[in-house]
Amino acid sequence: MSFAFVCQHSTFIVFNTLKIPTVRVWRRVAIGSLTIVGLLSILLSLSGYLSFFNETQANILNNFPRTGEPAIDAARMFLAMTMILTFPMELFVARHALNNIIFGDPSNMPIPTTRHVVITLSLWTLALIVALTVSNLGLVLELVGAFSGSMIGYIFPALCYLKVRRKNRKALKRVYSDRDLSDERLISSKVFDFHLWANYSMLIFGVIAMITGSVLAIKNA
Structure with a gap:
């Protein structure tokens, strides 16, 4: 689930494709897409687990025969098409990073053509080598979802907020340093407490999810 919601690296790319790139439109797009992702993830995970229970593999398609099932073959084809269409967007982010x-x-700044081609071919070659040598990416996806997903989805956003909040509080204290105590109380009022504790909770949850998910993924490998 954490891995399914980790899409911050594509935020700016998607935002720039909006016909009306405003915060209000972006909020509707983000909430709608995350809601659809959450519902689909719950539906697919429950249906897969209820079909095979403890024998459910990381890649549920491996629970079915390799050939002879038209529906399963179609699912594998659609999965391959999804990977093909998703790969360029992931490559775009990795290349710029x-x-x-x-x-x-x-x-x-635009990347020079020669460098663009070299970085793209290097990333594509590495991905191709992994795809040809590894038959089951279940462990890789579990580790990525547990470790990287928790870092990007929960830990880093919370740390960024806490860092920005600390700088803003220092700036506000400098602004109100020559004013009365009522303004000083505004800086430390409970208006800020909800966001503070929400981010602390998200940070703690992210650390627990990262450690627990990584340990379970390695243990069950």
Whole structure:
């Protein structure tokens, strides 16, 4: 579930494709898409588990015969099409991140053509090698979902909020340093407490989910 909701790296790409790129439209798109993802994830996970119970594999398609079932073959075909259509978007993010880390170019600058081709082919070759040598990516997906998913989905956002909040509080204290105590009380009022404890809770949940998920994935491998 954590892995299904980890899509922050595509946020700016999707936002720039909106016909009306406003916060209000983006909120509707984000809430609607996450709701659909959540419902589909629950539906598919429950149906898969109720079909095989403790024998359910990480890739549920491996529970079915490799050939001879038209519906299962169609599901495998649609999964392959999904991976083919999703891969370019993931490659786009990875390419820009690598270019920024290695060469230090700002993310809004276009990548030179030669470098673009080299990075793209390198990433594609690595992915192809993994795909040809690994027959079951269940453990990989479980570890990515537990470790990276928890970091990106819960831990990093909470830490970023706490860092920004600390800077904002320092700035507010400087602004209100020459004013009366009522303004100073505004800085430390309970208006901010809900967001503070919500992010602390998300941070703690992310750490627990990361450790528990990683241990269980390795233990059940």
